[in-house]
Amino acid sequence: MPHIVIIGNGISGITAARHIRKRSDARITVISGESEHFFSRTALMYVYMGHMRHIDIKPYEDHFWAKNRIELKHAWVQQVDAEKKHVKLQDGKTVDYDKLIIATGSASNKFGWPGQDLPGVQGLYSLQDLEAMELNTKGITRAVIVGGGLIGVEMAEMLHSRNIPVTLLVRETIFWGGVLPNEEAGLIGRHIIENGIVLRMGTEMKEILPCANGRVCAVVTRTGEEIACQFVGLTAGVHPNIAWLKDSTAIKTDKGVLVNEFLETNMPDICAIGDCAQFHEHPDLQRKNIEQVWYTGRMMGETVAKTVTGERTAYRPGHWFNSAKFFDLEYQTYGWVRHELQPGEEGHYWEHTNGKVALHLVWDQKSRVLHGVNSIGLRLRHEVFDRWLEAKATVDHVVAHLEEAAFDPEFYEKMEPLIRMSFKQAKTVTA
Amino acid sequence: MSKTDHSLSIADQHSGVLDGVQKGALTLASLGVLGLIVSLPFSTIPQPAIWLALSLSAIVAGTLWYAHHSYANKPAGIKNNGVWHSGLTTRGIAAWVVGILLTGLYILLYFYPEYLGQAAEGEQNKGLIALFDPLAQLLHGGPASQWFMYGTLYTVSILAMGYKFILKYRNNKYQIVRTISVMFFQLGFAFLLPELLARLSLPYNDFKNMWPLNYSFFDEWNVKGLIDAGGFGLFMLLFGVAMIFVISPILTYFYGKRWYCSWVCGCGGLAETAGDPFRQLSDKSTKAWKMERWIIHTVLVFAVVMTVALVYSYLGDSAKGFWVTRGMLLGIIGLALGSVATVVLVRPGMVKEVNNTIRFLALGLLVAIIGLTVHAYITGRGDVFFVESYPLRKWYGFFIGAIFSGVIGVGFYPLMGSRVWCRFGCPMAAILGMQQRFFSRFRITTNGGQCISCGNCSTYCEMGIDVRSYAQRGENIVRSSCVGCGICAAVCPRGVLKLESRSSAGGKVQDRVSSDPIAIGKTGATLR
Numbered sequence: 011m012p013h014i015v016i017i018g019n020g021i022s023g024i025t026a027a028r029h030i031r032k033r034s035d036a037r038i039t040v041i042s043g044e045s046e047h048f049f050s051r052t053a054l055m056y057v058y059m060g061h062m063r064h065i066d067i068k069p070y071e072d073h074f075w076a077k078n079r080i081e082l083k084h085a086w087v088q089q090v091d092a093e094k095k096h097v098k099l100q101d102g103k104t105v106d107y108d109k110l111i112i113a114t115g116s117a118s119n120k121f122g123w124p125g126q127d128l129p130g131v132q133g134l135y136s137l138q139d140l141e142a143m144e145l146n147t148k149g150i151t152r153a154v155i156v157g158g159g160l161i162g163v164e165m166a167e168m169l170h171s172r173n174i175p176v177t178l179l180v181r182e183t184i185f186w187g188g189v190l191p192n193e194e195a196g197l198i199g200r201h202i203i204e205n206g207i208v209l210r211m212g213t214e215m216k217e218i219l220p221c222a223n224g225r226v227c228a229v230v231t232r233t234g235e236e237i238a239c240q241f242v243g244l245t246a247g248v249h250p251n252i253a254w255l256k257d258s259t260a261i262k263t264d265k266g267v268l269v270n271e272f273l274e275t276n277m278p279d280i281c282a283i284g285d286c287a288q289f290h291e292h293p294d295l296q297r298k299n300i301e302q303v304w305y306t307g308r309m310m311g312e313t314v315a316k317t318v319t320g321e322r323t324a325y326r327p328g329h330w331f332n333s334a335k336f337f338d339l340e341y342q343t344y345g346w347v348r349h350e351l352q353p354g355e356e357g358h359y360w361e362h363t364n365g366k367v368a369l370h371l372v373w374d375q376k377s378r379v380l381h382g383v384n385s386i387g388l389r390l391r392h393e394v395f396d397r398w399l400e401a402k403a404t405v406d407h408v409v410a411h412l413e414e415a416a417f418d419p420e421f422y423e424k425m426e427p428l429i430r431m432s433f434k435q436a437k438t439v440t441a
Numbered sequence: 442m443s444k445t446d447h448s449l450s451i452a453d454q455h456s457g458v459l460d461g462v463q464k465g466a467l468t469l470a471s472l473g474v475l476g477l478i479v480s481l482p483f484s485t486i487p488q489p490a491i492w493l494a495l496s497l498s499a500i501v502a503g504t505l506w507y508a509h510h511s512y513a514n515k516p517a518g519i520k521n522n523g524v525w526h527s528g529l530t531t532r533g534i535a536a537w538v539v540g541i542l543l544t545g546l547y548i549l550l551y552f553y554p555e556y557l558g559q560a561a562e563g564e565q566n567k568g569l570i571a572l573f574d575p576l577a578q579l580l581h582g583g584p585a586s587q588w589f590m591y592g593t594l595y596t597v598s599i600l601a602m603g604y605k606f607i608l609k610y611r612n613n614k615y616q617i618v619r620t621i622s623v624m625f626f627q628l629g630f631a632f633l634l635p636e637l638l639a640r641l642s643l644p645y646n647d648f649k650n651m652w653p654l655n656y657s658f659f660d661e662w663n664v665k666g667l668i669d670a671g672g673f674g675l676f677m678l679l680f681g682v683a684m685i686f687v688i689s690p691i692l693t694y695f696y697g698k699r700w701y702c703s704w705v706c707g708c709g710g711l712a713e714t715a716g717d718p719f720r721q722l723s724d725k726s727t728k729a730w731k732m733e734r735w736i737i738h739t740v741l742v743f744a745v746v747m748t749v750a751l752v753y754s755y756l757g758d759s760a761k762g763f764w765v766t767r768g769m770l771l772g773i774i775g776l777a778l779g780s781v782a783t784v785v786l787v788r789p790g791m792v793k794e795v796n797n798t799i800r801f802l803a804l805g806l807l808v809a810i811i812g813l814t815v816h817a818y819i820t821g822r823g824d825v826f827f828v829e830s831y832p833l834r835k836w837y838g839f840f841i842g843a844i845f846s847g848v849i850g851v852g853f854y855p856l857m858g859s860r861v862w863c864r865f866g867c868p869m870a871a872i873l874g875m876q877q878r879f880f881s882r883f884r885i886t887t888n889g890g891q892c893i894s895c896g897n898c899s900t901y902c903e904m905g906i907d908v909r910s911y912a913q914r915g916e917n918i919v920r921s922s923c924v925g926c927g928i929c930a931a932v933c934p935r936g937v938l939k940l941e942s943r944s945s946a947g948g949k950v951q952d953r954v955s956s957d958p959i960a961i962g963k964t965g966a967t968l969r
Contacts, residue, residue: 021894053895060523062900069894069909071726171522204516304893333891335934338518338612342891342936389936392889417888417939419930421614 013037014318015097015107017087021304022284023113024048025311026318027080033319038079039105041097043086045137047072051115052304054140055164059171090258092277109318112255112267112275112282113311116248116302118161123244125218130226131242134165143168143243150174150240154229156215157246158185163198163336165243166207177208177237179215179229181246191349193359194384197368198336205337218242248302250286264288266300271324273314281318283310293325296346303332329399330382331392339366344395345382347372355381358405360432362387362425369429373405380405388425389417409433462510470503481558481568490575501601508605517612519932521721521901529855530718536855544852551843554587581639589636595711596632600624602714609717613931615940619703623710631707644670646677649705651684653744654869656842660834661755664763686777690876696942697883698873699925706869708862711851712903713926716859720928723858723905730905733922736865737874740841742806744868747837749774749814750830754823771818778807841866860903864922874921882944883925885918887911888937898929898938912937 014030016023019042027038053067075082083105089098090112096104118133120126130146132139147153153169155162158180166176182188184195185202203209214232221227228238250266262268262276266288273281284307289299301307309327316323333342347370351357356375361368367387373380379402383395394415398408408415412426459467476496480486529535549556558568566574566584573585573593603624610616626649635645644666652658658681667674692700702709712720723729749770756767765773782804817825824830850862863870877883885908892915898908904922908929911918918938930938 050894050896052893053897056895056897059521060526061521062896063525066896066900069896069913171520201516305890308890331890333893333935338516340934340936389888389939392891396889417936419613419615419927420940421618423614 011035011037012108013039013106014109014111015105016040016111016113017090017097018042018113018115018284018286019045019048019082020051020113020115020284020307021048022115022307022311023111025308026111026113026283026315027311028078029312029315030319031078031080033315033321036319037081039081039083039107041083041085041087041099041105043084043100046082046084047075049137051135054134054137055168058140058143058168087254088257090255090261090280092258092260092280095279108279110280111314111318112261112280112286113284113307114251114254114286116285117251117253118244119247119249120244121246123215123217125220125226126244128218128220128226128242129224130240131218131244133244133248134161135248147172147174147241152177152237152239153241153243154179154215154237154239155243155245156229157244158182158187158209158211159189159245159247160186160334161248162243162245163202165245166202167205167337169241169243170205170207174241175206175208177210177239178202179210179213179231181212181214183212185209185211187349189349191347191357191359191370191384193361194341194368194370194386195349197361197365197386198339198341200365201337201339248285250288250300252286272317272322273310273325274317281314283307283314294327296330297327301327305331329396331396339386340389341384341386342388342390343382343384344390344392345372345380345399347382347384356405358433358436360429362428367425369425371405371408371433377402378404378406380408383408391415391417460510463507466503466507466510468503469506470500473497473499473501473503477569477572480572481556483571484567485565486568486571486574489572493572493576496572497597501597504601505604508608512605512608512611519610519612521932524718524721530721532722532856540853540855543854544848547843547848547852550587550591551847557587557590559587560584577636580633580636583639592632595707596627598715599627599707599710602717603710606714606717610931613927615927616931619927620713622704623706623713626705627707627710630705644674644677646681647707648677648680648684649701650707651681651689651869653741653748653872654706654708654867656744656748656837656868659748659752661751668763689873690880693873693876693883694881697881697923697925698870698877699883699923699927699940701873702863702870702924703926708846708850708867709924712854712859712863716851716854716903719854719859720903721858721900722856723860723864723903725899725902725905725907727907730907733865733905737867737871740845740866741868741871743837743841746810746826747830747833749810750825750828751834753814753817753825754830767818771814774814775811778811782807841868858903858905860905860924863924864904870922870924877923878919878921881942883919883923883940883942885911885923885929886939886941887915887917888935888939890915891935892937893935895934897932897934901928901932903928908938 014036016027016039019040023040027040030036030038047068048070049064050067050069053062056062057064057067086100087097088100090110091098095108096106097110098104116135118135118139120133125131132142132146134140134143147169152175155165155176155178158178162178166178169176184190184192185199186195190198199209199211216230216232218226219228219230219236226240226242228236229242230236252263252267255261255263255267260277261280266286267275267282268290269275269282269287270290271293273283273287275282285300285302287300287310292299306327310325313323313325329345331342331344333340335341347357351372354375355372357370357372359368359370368385369388370384371380372382380398383390391414409430412429416426473496476492476499480492486492524530527533529539554570555561558566558570560566560570565571570585570587570590573590576593577583577585577589603620607617607620610620630649631647635647639645647655657663664678667678689701703713752770753767756763756765756770758766758768760766814825816822845866846862850866853861892909892912894909894913896909898912899906899910902908903926904924906918906920906923908918925940927940930940
């Protein structure tokens with residue numbers, strides 16, 4: 011019976027473990043230094059906010075692992091010896107493997123800001139980060155968050171739930187500008203401000219100043235402005251968590267662990283999946299070579315399970331989808347809506363007069379085939395959009411049949427007629 | 442429902458920190474509660490109408506003020522901030538204090554109403570109950586009883602806490618409509634209508650309260666009372682029977698049991714409004730689910746056996762008085778239970794998830810109930826199950842009616858969550874649950890691959906359903922215990938869940954259970 015060892019118990023590693031178990035009787039060991047059991051990383055914020063306890067963000071009851079013969083090892087890995095086929099743990103012990111899956115996720119970006127390692131300055135990714143944040147935010151009167159992305163706004167919401175005033179510094183001139191088109195970015199930005207967050211666009215941090223007690227005291231912006239605070243959240247993105255592989259030189263890495271479309275590394279019997287993997291060339295050229303999304307990690311986990319159990323399978327993630335929530339605003343996306351229209355694309359943006367619901371459609375100017383949709387405050391049915399994208403449905407078909415994709419709760423105002431009317435009346439925007 | 446819980450249960454929504462206005466509002470509500478409590482030692486109440494009006498007004502005004510201040514000026518959206526940081530909502534000291542006070546109130550109510558001031562035969566009410574005399578006079582033209590007092594406080598709780606609920610969930614129209622519905626049914630059907638019927642010298646009847654939740658519906662005195670009341674009483678009797686056998690199965694087929702449990706029912710109404718701060722306390726473990734199925738179905742069997750025995754014992758061999766003879770009752774039972782058995786046998790696919798132990802146990806029970814009734818009929822015995830029916834009825838009333846649904850059901854809100862009775866005890870929920878599981882269009886669908894396994898849905902499921910375990914696999918949720926409150930869908934941060942009762946694509950009821958895995962990748966990634 012082969013022994014499959016998985017480093018990392020996040021969504022990628024655990025999905026791999028579950029699917030390997032479904033497909034084989036292999037011995038499975040999952041090693042994690044972060045936590046004993048799998049938990050939902052995206053739900054860490056809710057623990058801080060008091061919506062849930064840690065036990066509530068564990069998707070499986072503790073007896074699940076023994077029942078499915080998935081061995082759990084709560085330890086940090088120091089090195090992978092690809093020659094001897096074992097991994098070395100920090101306590102000096104080794105674990106032999108026949109096949110190894112690296113799924114160690116991400117770590118928060120730090121860009122060499124002066125003061126970035128001061129007490130009271132941190133990112134938010136791991137369970138340990140959450141524990142640190144609990145201590146670092148006790149009794150404080152102002153927090154500054156650097157980085158206007160998903161984790162930045164999550165952190166703002168967390169602090170806000172405890173009535174801690176927040177200043178959010180965003181380098182771009184609009185919120186999440188690299189991803190969202192201006193209209194959505196504007197709507198979400200307004201919502202963040204409405205919730206009492208001080209949102210500072212086009213503001214970059216230069217350095218973080220310490221107090222006499224050695225803790226963070228203030229941040230200084232590029233324009234020299236000083237903002238007093240007792241906590242700084244660094245949320246300017248994440249990078250693959252592979253620093254621990256620095257002594258495992260046999261495994262080729264760049265920013266992440268380099269893999270082919272089968273999620274295989276350069277070493278036989280070693281695969282890498284999830285946030286820590288980097289494709290030489292992504293099988294879907296529309297996508298980045300490093301994907302740091304819950305859903306892609308899950309798909310890679312399922313794919314690699316096939317490969318390591320004998321059915322070598324290429325990663326083919328299908329149509330892009332994602333979702334998020336910004337305070338009270340839900341956001342969903344299917345297909346590709348880039349932050350600006352690509353050559354040959356047309357788009358139509360509709361926003362409800364209440365300023366809380368919006369839909370953005372983008373399509374090919376010539377063929378009118380839908381490229382993607384962004385929705386805010388409006389739930390859309392994944393299956394239906396996946397089907398439309400697969401069938402290369404035109405935007406006209408999509409707009410005419412929007413009801414099929416409706417997923418809002420009963421009694422909600424029907425947005426489809428409003429969207430349809432606006433679509434018909436508008437002169438569409440061309441790239 | 443005690444006002445003590447009422448004012449405290451909404452206290453800690455913001456990480457345990459109350460601002461000045463919230464403190465003021467709570468003080469006002471607490472003064473109202475105090476106003477009710479200080480009446481207890483009085484044997485005659487000076488100006489009871491004014492006293493009651495002031496107390497209730499203080500409670501209601503305090504609650505509304507608190508709710509308004511806490512929610513109305515913030516952007517709409519559900520914020521369960523600090524729920525797990527507050528002792529009251531996490532079985533802390535405050536929760537135990539409230540739980541013990543509530544439990545105590547229920548014990549007095551059911552077993553020692555004289556300590557609340559309930560008058561003995563031919564005497565005047567005292568204390569707390571006397572406080573309610575003027576209102577009772579106004580509504581039905583007689584003195585109050587402990588049940589009138591209880592009904593009034595219960596209704597006030599649902600209305601005041603319903604307002605709070607609506608504000609908290611105001612971004613969600615389903616929640617608003619549903620809450621207005623429970624408020625309406627409590628005020629109109631459970632409280633005002635029966636009192637007005639009494640005023641018109643018609644039998645006291647809560648139309649929406651059906652057997653077996655209303656376990657005294659087939660009691661001899663009730664059936665006799667309805668028959669003796671002439672045309673309208675007869676209508677009530679027939680309506681009650683039609684509710685059980687015709688109206689509720691049809692509504693449950695189209696909408697699931699939610700049409701009753703979270704839109705109409707009084708127990709559900711209190712759980713959804715006053716009990717809302719405690720919904721996260723339900724146990725989500727598979728162990729609890731297993732216990733739930735054993736306990737609730739045992740109660741159902743108890744309710745059926747008790748009712749059959751009771752009715753059988755007062756019916757005669759002639760149709761005199763009740764139009765129904767023992768023989769006819771036998772036929773009705775045989776037909777009802779037999780048709781259930783037939784449907785299950787004809788469509789065995791429906792019970793494929795049920796294991797053999799349960800299957801044989803259910804079959805054994807059906808045979809036993811029918812067999813024993815036939816046996817009693819042939820031998821002419823009056824006690825169909827070899828036990829006297831009246832003690833059986835008394836035990837049921839004591840253990841199920843009083844202890845389970847009252848003392849534990851509501852008294853333990855702050856300790857076990859708001860739906861303990863509905864989940865583990867209510868025989869009506871058991872029947873509707875079976876219909877929902879096997880003969881209904883209702884299900885909760887999941888949205889493709891969008892689940893992030895965060896756990897908000899499971900945490901805030903008052904029925905202890907591990908919603909996430911289905912959602913993360915892209916499976917529809919079809920569970921007999923689901924009351925369709927819709928909170929899982931409301932708190933989902935990614936828009937993954939939707940309550941649906943349209944007919945499913947294939948049109949077959951079965952399709953909604955075995956929804957196909959959703960292919961979210963071109964290599965057929967399945968989520969499963």
